Amino acid sequence: MKSKTKTTNAANPRRPGATRPRGLRIVATNPQYGRICERAVGQTAASRPVRVFSFPSMAEVRLRPSGGATLFVSRLSDLAGLPTSTSGRNANSRQLIFLERLPVAALAARLVKLNIRNAERLHIAAEPDEPAIQMMIRRLIRGLTANDKGANAGDARIVDAWMEGDQLVLLSPQFVRLEVSLNKLGKLIGDDSHQAGSFQIDDDGRFIYWPHADVHLGWTQLRQLVDPATAIEAVRRTQIFNVRYGEAIRAVRERHGLKQSEVAGLTKRHLRRIEHGEQAASKNSLATLAVAHEMDLAAYLDTLAAEMKQNR
Known part of the structure; x- marks a missing residue:
C-alpha cells in the first residue's frame, strides 16, 4: 500500500536570498497516528517545511534518504515483523513509541530491531488513552516546529514529564531529558512525592502546572533550579540584561567592601567590562565572584537576583 503524504510550508515566507530551513519528515506507522499527525501539523504555525507520511505498519515504511530530521511515531504493536534493517533512518531520526495495550514485557524483542543506541533518539510513552496520545x-x-519569539525564544517545550522516585524528569522535543530532584522543587510545591507527581502539562508544552500549589514552571525555570549559572546563560547575552546584571554585580561588590583589584581570578579590566555591561558574566566569572564574596554560587546568584529586583 502506498503512503499518504501531506506537506505544510513554513508559516512565514522566506526573504529573497534567505537560507531555506531544513524540513521535518513525520512518519506515522499506522493510519490512526497518521491522521493525528496531520491534524497537529495543520494546527501549528511551523517555522520550517513539514511533511507527514502515513504507512500501514513499520515494516512497510519506504523512504528516500534525507539529511533532514525524521520523526517516527508508532504504537509498539506496529513494530511486529520489523526487519533488522530499517528504512529511512539516519542519525537525525527519532522514534516515539506508545505502549497502548501491550505490556512492558513486549518491548525487548521489538526494540532490538530498531538498533537505536542513543537515548536522545527514542522515547517510549505509556499514555492511557487516545486523547492523551493526541496531546503528546x-x-x-x-x-519541533516552533517559531517562538520574544520572551519565549530559545525556551524548550515540555513534551512529557514523569516522576522517577524523588526525581521529576522532563522530555524536550529533541528528546533531551532534564532531571529535577524533589528537594529542589520542595520550596515551590512542597516535598510530598504524591502531590509532586500530580501535575498537568500545558497543551503547548510551555509549562507544568501543580494545582495543589497553584505553581506554573517552564523548562528554563526548572533548569535554573538544577543549574542556575547555566540557565541564566540563555538570557545573559542581551545588552540590556548585561548592563543591569553588571550594575548588580558592582552594587553587591561595593556593599561587601571589595575593590575590583581584590577579586582574585579576574583582572580589573575584565571585571570593569562586566560591571559596565560591555561583556557578559560567564559561569566561570560568576563562580570566581562568588568565592570572592565568600558565598557559594547559588547564594551569590540569589543575591544578584534580589539586587536586580530591588533596582528594577
Missing part, C-alpha cells in the same frame, strides 16, 4: 503528539510536533 501535538506537543512534540509544535515543539
